[in-house]
Amino acid sequence: xxxxxxxxxxxxxxxxxxxxxxxxxxxxxxxxxxxxxxxxxxxxxxxxxxxxxxxxxxxxxxxxxxxxxxxxxxxxxxxxxxxxxxxxxxxxxxxxxxxxxxxxxxxxxxxxxxxxxxxxxxxxxxxxxxxxxxxxxxxxxxxxxxxxxxxxxxxxxxxxxxxxxxxxxxxxxxxxxxxxxxxxxxxxxxxxxxxxxxxxxxxxxxxxxxxxxxxxxxxxxxxxxxxxxxxxxxxxxxxxxxxxxxxxxxxxxxxxxxxxxxxxxxxxxxxxxxxxxxxxxxxxxxxxxxxxxxxxxxxxxxxxxxxxxxxxxxxxxxxxxxxxxxxxxxxxxxxxxxxxxxxxxxxxxxxxxxxxxxxxxxxxxxxxxxxxxxxxxxxxxxxxxxxxxxxxxxxx
Amino acid sequence: xxxxxxxxxxxxxxxxxxxxxxxxxxxxxxxxxxxxxxxxxxxxxxxxxxxxxxxxxxxxxxxxxxxxxxxxxxxxxxxxxxxxxxxxxxxxxxxxxxxxxxxxxxxxxxxxxxxxxxxxxxxxxxxxxxxxxxxxxxxxxxxxxxxxxxxxxxxxxxxxxxxxxxxxxxxxxxxxxxxxxxxxxxxxxxxxxxxxxxxxxxxxxxxxxxxxxxxxxxxxxxxxxxxxxxxxxxxxxxxxxxxxxxxxxxxxxxxxxxxxxxxxxxxxxxxxxxxxxx
Numbered sequence: 001x002x003x004x005x006x007x008x009x010x011x012x013x014x015x016x017x018x019x020x021x022x023x024x025x026x027x028x029x030x031x032x033x034x035x036x037x038x039x040x041x042x043x044x045x046x047x048x049x050x051x052x053x054x055x056x057x058x059x060x061x062x063x064x065x066x067x068x069x070x071x072x073x074x075x076x077x078x079x080x081x082x083x084x085x086x087x088x089x090x091x092x093x094x095x096x097x098x099x100x101x102x103x104x105x106x107x108x109x110x111x112x113x114x115x116x117x118x119x120x121x122x123x124x125x126x127x128x129x130x131x132x133x134x135x136x137x138x139x140x141x142x143x144x145x146x147x148x149x150x151x152x153x154x155x156x157x158x159x160x161x162x163x164x165x166x167x168x169x170x171x172x173x174x175x176x177x178x179x180x181x182x183x184x185x186x187x188x189x190x191x192x193x194x195x196x197x198x199x200x201x202x203x204x205x206x207x208x209x210x211x212x213x214x215x216x217x218x219x220x221x222x223x224x225x226x227x228x229x230x231x232x233x234x235x236x237x238x239x240x241x242x243x244x245x246x247x248x249x250x251x252x253x254x255x256x257x258x259x260x261x262x263x264x265x266x267x268x269x270x271x272x273x274x275x276x277x278x279x280x281x282x283x284x285x286x287x288x289x290x291x292x293x294x295x296x297x298x299x300x301x302x303x304x305x306x307x308x309x310x311x312x313x314x315x316x317x318x319x320x321x322x323x324x325x326x327x328x329x330x331x332x333x334x335x336x337x338x339x340x341x342x343x344x345x346x347x348x349x350x351x352x353x354x355x356x357x358x359x360x361x362x363x364x365x366x367x368x369x370x371x372x373x374x375x376x377x378x379x380x381x382x383x384x385x386x387x388x389x390x391x392x393x394x395x396x
Numbered sequence: 397x398x399x400x401x402x403x404x405x406x407x408x409x410x411x412x413x414x415x416x417x418x419x420x421x422x423x424x425x426x427x428x429x430x431x432x433x434x435x436x437x438x439x440x441x442x443x444x445x446x447x448x449x450x451x452x453x454x455x456x457x458x459x460x461x462x463x464x465x466x467x468x469x470x471x472x473x474x475x476x477x478x479x480x481x482x483x484x485x486x487x488x489x490x491x492x493x494x495x496x497x498x499x500x501x502x503x504x505x506x507x508x509x510x511x512x513x514x515x516x517x518x519x520x521x522x523x524x525x526x527x528x529x530x531x532x533x534x535x536x537x538x539x540x541x542x543x544x545x546x547x548x549x550x551x552x553x554x555x556x557x558x559x560x561x562x563x564x565x566x567x568x569x570x571x572x573x574x575x576x577x578x579x580x581x582x583x584x585x586x587x588x589x590x591x592x593x594x595x596x597x598x599x600x601x602x603x604x605x606x607x608x609x610x611x612x613x614x615x616x617x618x619x620x621x622x623x624x625x626x627x628x629x630x631x632x633x634x635x636x637x638x639x640x641x642x643x644x645x646x647x648x649x650x651x652x653x654x655x656x657x658x659x660x661x662x663x664x665x666x667x668x669x670x671x672x673x674x
Contacts, residue, residue: 007399015672091671095403095510098668104403114508123434132430135423136509 005188005219006070006093010102013063013088013243062088064243065102070236072187075210075220077230077251079258080240086223089240090114090190093221108187108219111137113178122166126157126176129165133180147183154209155179175202182209189213190221207233231255407668409661416512423511427519431494432526446527447534450486454478461604470606470637472549473542476535480634481603483531484627488565489594490524495573496590498663499581499670506671513667514660517573521566528562539634549635557633561626564649567656568622574659578666602627607639622648622655 063085070076080086092099094112120129130151134144152158155175157168165173191210210220210233224230230237230251237254239247239261247257417424436445454475461467462474469477495517499506502516543549580586601623602610610618618624625640625648632638 092403095401096507097671098407099403099405101405103405105399106401106403107399110401110510112509121430121434123437124430128429132426135420135426136505136511138420138511139422141422 003072004069005072005107006068006104006221008066008068008093008102008104011063011066011089011092011099011104012061012101013085013092013097014100015060015062061243063092063099066240066245067102068238068245068248070219070221072219073214073217074236075214075222075234077234077237077254078221078223078240079225079230079237079254081261084240085243086240087114087192088243090192090221090223094190106188109138110188110190111181111184111186112190112192113137113181114190114192120165120173120177123164125164126161126168130161130176130180133177134184137181137184138186139184147185151176151179151183154182154205171202178202178206182206182213185213185216186218188219188221192223193225407664409664410657411664412514412660413512417514417518420511420515424515424519424522427516428522428526431519431523435523443530446530450479450482450531451534453482453486457482457604467605468609470608471547472631472635472637473547476538476542476547476549476635477606477631478604479535479538480631481601481627483528483535484561484565484630485598485601485603485623486531487524487528487562488569488623488626489598490527491521491566491569492573492576492594493590494520494524495570496576496580496587498573498577499666500577500584500587503671506667514663517570517577517663520573521570524569525562525566549637551634551636554633554636557629561630561633564622564652565626568626568652571652571656571659574663575655578659578662581666581670597621597623600624606631606637619644619647620651622652624648 066089078086090112091097093104094110094114121132124132130148131141131144152161157172157175160168160172222234234251237249237251238245239254239258241261246261247254436442439445441448457478458474462469498516506513539549576586576590600621607618607624607628625644628638629640632640
């Protein structure tokens, strides 16, 4: 018999857009009085006067008919673009919001970490918060006692455990929160992009921790934008698009589907075993190509390289006589293989880009170069000027 | 197949997950600890405020209602009379106002992690209970003082009703608080109205005057208010003064039960979708 721990049957979730609700009771009464007297509703939106009726907010299905089964011990990567319904699915499974239709069945204790540091009280000390946070996530006092030493060791802040959390730096808070969550030892663990925080070294530590619990029979659902991460950590993968499940299968198959969705045709070149070293080489080659295209200069990337104690970021700089001044990559290898190269122009000085987090695609002022896994490079979001550099003769 | 959790679009409105709440009892105690400590954190007098608040209120009542308005307290020392009222009312009001903020003040928590939401109101009942117990010590100390001075007060076997009264106050506070907390997720006006409403309710609840001076023709209205029964019964239990009749008891229990059921039903309905609204 297969050992299913999560089964979802036709899960759907509907949200209402447009007129969601009227927060003020007075407005509601005014609208009601106006309708009774046959006058136009003073609070109606402009579309409503035509039919003089109650507003009909249009519905938006964030999730549609999701059916899936997940077996014990699976590490499932949940992929999809922004707004594809990943978070909604996880929220329903962790019982934060109810589905509109459909059912889901779970077996075993579920812990979800949708945000690091949930439920910290800033007036209490680190130690008190470990206990509070642990019990919010469903642990008993005895269980927290058992884990307390390991939690403190993992967070690496033993000297601050009796200091109120409000005196912590934000990095320390994140460390402590993930340490609690990482030692929950539930049957099902749900992680929603919580790894996007913290420095690279701590991220690496967190990923190692997930690797560790992989072997203890825990089922993990893990949202990631990075197909590289999914390939590395996960055994299974699912892909959501516009609220529908478009792929479910092994991590490799699902990643392929996901990349196809992003119009990246092939992912044959992804080497799931040595992503860092390969990426380092790749970036070097690509840098040279970009420089050729912008005529001259010197390119520098922040490249993660493997050292004895884990992954480190190495900063490199760039000088050029063309209009481009500085160039930066995603700060961590978690972005691979959808590598974005952020180019700083005169309008966006390096200091400004330094402050960006790693979603460098956001600003319109920058140029973004996308490096596809088939080693094609082109300038992104610039329809008139898109060009692809074929990299046929590169051998890595 | 034995699933531990089934997630459905709709759950029965009157379903209370007792077992799950029991499993989360550690969390209840943690929340109690958190709220008790952080309420008067960074104040000079700290938890002494739990006792000072009703004391100051009662002294003010003595000045205004006893000395200036000359309202009779039926030979009970006025300070004891008003303290009895304010301690009971304080507990009830604390339960209502703290429970009423459940969804709004915890929205960031509810948005990220699941636990039975009723855990929050229950922890509020306990936090307020701690305050109530501290205030009872003050009340009993004053009681002893006046008793030794020969005031016409006596307590006997009647005080065994205290747990019943306390339980009824907690249930009623939970019910009203849950109703308000559920409605405030949609209409925030209620948050503002609540303070005003609770003040009106206090004046209608015999906190500052005995039921005996209320004219007969208005008594039916007072019978509908469960807090009147609770405060009168409390005074009767400790000081032998107060009007308690059978009809009042029945109506008061009946109203309390309806309020608490309605409160929990609305709370259950709201908890499943509150994160989508707030």
